[in-house]
Amino acid sequence: MPGFGLASPTERVYHRPMSHLDDLFAFLRIPSVSVLPEHAADVEHCADFLVAKLSSLGFEARRELTDIHPIVIAHSPKLEGKPTVLIYGHYDVMPVDPLNMWESDPFTPTVRDGRVYARGASDDKGEIMAMIRGAQRVIEEDGALPLNVTFLLEGEEERGSESLFAFIRRPEIVQELACDIIVVSDTGMAAPDVPSFSYGLKGLCCFELEISAPAMDLHSGIFGGAVANPITTLCEMIASTHDADNRITVEGFYDGVSGIEDWERESWKRVPGMSDAELAELTGVPQLRTETGYSGAECVYARPTFELNGISGGYEGEGSKTVIPTKAVAKMSCRLVPGQNPDRILDLVEAHFRKVCPPSVRMKFTRQHGGEPYLSDPHSDYGKAAQVALESTFGNPPVLVREGGSIPIVAEISKRLGRDALFLGLDLPDARIHSPNENMRLDIFEKGISMAATMLRLMSEVRR
Structure with a gap:
């Protein structure tokens, strides 16, 4: 080397x-x-x-x-x-x-x-x-x-x-x-x-969502179907944050978000490598999944996002282990645009998760760093x-x-x-x-x- x-x-x-x-x-x-x-x-x-x-x-x-x-x-x-x-x-x-x-x-x-x-x-x-x-x-x-x-x-x-x-x-x-x-x-x-x-x-706010249920890992045959699975519940809660148009469903999330100027749209069309086809090729995805009504460039430059950055829970080693895990954790972040405030967005996101969290699990929401x-x-x-x-x-x-x-x-x-x-x-x-x-x-x-x-x-x- x-x-x-x-x-x-x-x-x-x-x-x-x-x-x-x-x-x-x-x-x-x-x-x-x-x-x-x-x-x-x-x-x-x-x-x-x-x-x-x-x-x-x-x-x-x-x-x-x-x-x-x-x-x-x-x-x-x-x-x-x-x-x-x-x-x-x-x-x-x-x-x-x-x-x-x-x-x-x-x-x-x-x-x-x-x-x-x-x-x-x-x-x-x-x-x-x-x-x-x-x-x-x-x-x-x-x-x-x-x-x-x-x-x-x-x-x-x-x-x-x-x-x-x-x-x-x-x-x-x-x-x-x-x-x-x-x-x-x-x-x-x-x-x-x-x-x-x-x-x-873009602004930024980072946060972590932890869902826990049983006090310890449980046998999935003895207790399966009777006890909530934290991983399943966590995935359901995360899935509730977007609709079929890839819009964020957190109430109030888009309040204050400004539109895109016509001159900006025209300028961004000329950016090399930022057409939808080029972005798909660059990232290696079969096709883009943008917010309905917006190009990939417009989403990258001027639309807020809600991203799942990492998820953990249960058995992650080789082979299988048939357990209901005691907890599951997701690390998430939002990229923000002018008109949004990271503290307010964190309030709205936490409120959304508390609203959709079922009584069969416990929820912990941890706020991390961010910026305007x-x-x-x-x-x-x-x-x-x-x-x-x-x-x-x-x-x-x-x-x-x-x-x-x-x-x-x-x-x-x-x-x-x-x-x-x-x-x-x-x-x-x-x-x-x-x-x-x-x-x-x-x-x-x-x-x-x-x-x-x-x-x-x-x-x-x-x-x-």
């Missing part, structure tokens, strides 16, 4: 100035897995790496310690009267399981066919480093940045941003992070030559500058989309600072984020650097 610097005959050596890749590969080697306690020191090391890198560019950089993982803040030298761009990203990564599905070590950056494979290559280390190197390019070519740049980089996004939520609510931090526009570098692009300009994120949906103005002056930067770099105008995913902290940052957020991502649909063999195309990484440099130059010309 070739590692960094060793190319097999099937691998293509990528000829680019290695200073760009040196930074990226050093970043990727750090196993900054935020959800695993055994990697706490690695997460701190990653924060130190960023502080050192940004300090070397003349930024005033520091790490803010929290009860969990550090937050990195870096400010460029102050330019009075010039706009301030706040760039947000995260340096923590997801666990690598299942490790046996990786074709190379997840923390040994490995180049194959013009892509670097490593955990965090796209989500989000590759995107962060493209932004940092973009700022560095402007400094090296122009002598200095033409505007004020602040980096806000956290180490807990993959576990819910708990520390940053508390941090951003402190008045002195709100004052320190004052800016004119927020740029989020943690999203995707439609195709290698078709950039995406994202102006919205977010929508910004794609037609602002800063939005236009970002779109020009994307088009000049990639050679095609960007498609305007909303993200189907969630970055819960972004809505909070935007609300606290009173500024819009724009989303400029480099993740391709086949980047395999959160999965084995996560990767980033190196030509896209290079273009990301160019795009970031152009964006900073253009945004410096926006009137405040």
Whole structure:
């Protein structure tokens, strides 16, 4: 298995100035897995790496310690009267399981066919480093940045941003992070030559439903038919959340949900890979199952969802074991759109389950993390500058989309600072984020650097 610097005959050596890749590969080697306690020191090391890198560019950089993982803040030298761009990203990564599905070590950056494979290559280390190197390019070519740049980089996004939520609510931090526009570098692009300009994120709420009945596992012959089966009951309750049109039946769930604008529908029809047929091929399903009346793209970008993420209960080993299990558990989540509030949705979902739960079982509903949906103005002056930067770099105008995913902290940052957020991502649909063999195309990484440099130059010309 070739590692960094060793190319097999099937691998293509990528000829680019290695200073760009040196930074990226050093970043990727750090196993900054935020959800695993055994990697706490690695997460701190990653924060130190960023502080050192940004300090070397003349930024005033520091790490803010929290009860969990550090937050990195870096400010460029102050330019009075010039706009301030706040760039947000995260340096923590997801666990690598299942490790046996990786074709190379997840923390040994490995180049194959013009892509670097490593955990965090796209989500989000590759995107962060493209932004940092973009700022560095402007400094090296122009002598200095033409505007004020602040980096806000956290180490807990993959576990819910708990520390940053508390941090951003402190008045002195709100004052320190004052800016004119927020740029989020943690999203995707439609195709290698078709950039995406994202102006919205879905919200999120996660929860767990536990159904229990007998005090212990029971013999299914002696007690079968007389005692409720928690797995059966749980499945019936979950099935009650959708109707035949794939609409969510939770009372009040769609209250406040805004419609889709005509210009959005037309824009989304032009997104490569997002037709119903292409989505089915990409995901490997026989055909899509959308909410009646909506395309797959419209469901992904602008319709709320209710998903079953995992279910457990009873005997799960080899062979059979004829028992009625004592309990069954389902992990679920809802992706939310503007007009919905995660706390209210959790109230409605819990009320629905309590309503349909039969008296023959016990129910436990556990609320977990979540975040607000977010929508910004794609037609602002800063939005236009970002779109020009994307088009000049990639050679095609960007498609305007909303993200189907969630970055819960972004809505909070935007609300606290009173500024819009724009989303400029480099993740391709086949980047395999959160999965084995996560990767980033190196030509896209290079273009990301160019795009970031152009964006900073253009945004410096926006009137405040």
